Amino acid sequence: MQGIFLYVLALGAGVSVAIQQVLNGGLRAALGSPAWAGFVSYVGGLLTMIVVLLALGENLPSWKAVANTPLWAWSGGVLGGVFILLMILLLPSLGAATLIALVVAGQMAAAIALDHFGAFGRAAHPVSISRLAGAAFLIAGVILIRD
Numbered sequence: 001m002q003g004i005f006l007y008v009l010a011l012g013a014g015v016s017v018a019i020q021q022v023l024n025g026g027l028r029a030a031l032g033s034p035a036w037a038g039f040v041s042y043v044g045g046l047l048t049m050i051v052v053l054l055a056l057g058e059n060l061p062s063w064k065a066v067a068n069t070p071l072w073a074w075s076g077g078v079l080g081g082v083f084i085l086l087m088i089l090l091l092p093s094l095g096a097a098t099l100i101a102l103v104v105a106g107q108m109a110a111a112i113a114l115d116h117f118g119a120f121g122r123a124a125h126p127v128s129i130s131r132l133a134g135a136a137f138l139i140a141g142v143i144l145i146r147d
Contacts (some may be wrong), residue, residue: 018100024084025091034088041084072120101142108135 020041028037090099112131118124 014104017103018096021087021091021099022096024088025096028088028091034085037088038081038084041088042081098142098146101138101145105135105138105142108138 024037024041027040028034031037031040087099087103094102112127112135114120114122115125116127
């Protein structure tokens with residue numbers, strides 16, 4: 001039962017990404033700037049995470065934990081900013097369905113490679129025929145879903 005719940009949560013995360021991009025596209029149109037739309041989106045995310053931290057009663061990480069964190073681990077926010085900006089810029093030209101399909105295909109290709117090599121200290125999950133077939137079906141889906 002827990003597995004199904006986790007799958008439903010993951011699907012919900014995917015739904016939230018699609019809705020977020022459409023909302024950010026509207027914000028871009030209203031503000032007249034993709035950069036400001038991305039900034040406002042991140043301020044909203046920051047405020048959400050502050051509420052989550054307070055609700056969970058999380059303590060600040062120790063200075064030792066911060067000092068021992070590899071430099072590459074701090075780059076997630078930068079990549080998130082690039083992601084949001086690209087989504088805001090590309091949404092009007094590609095449309096939500098094509099954009100999300102391309103993003104998912106790119107995520108799957110990167111995830112297969114990262115898993116295969118055990119990148120960034122994660123356990124390796126070797127590439128397999130079924131994983132490659134799944135990625136091929138995603139790419140086929142991108143081709144089929146284009147406007």
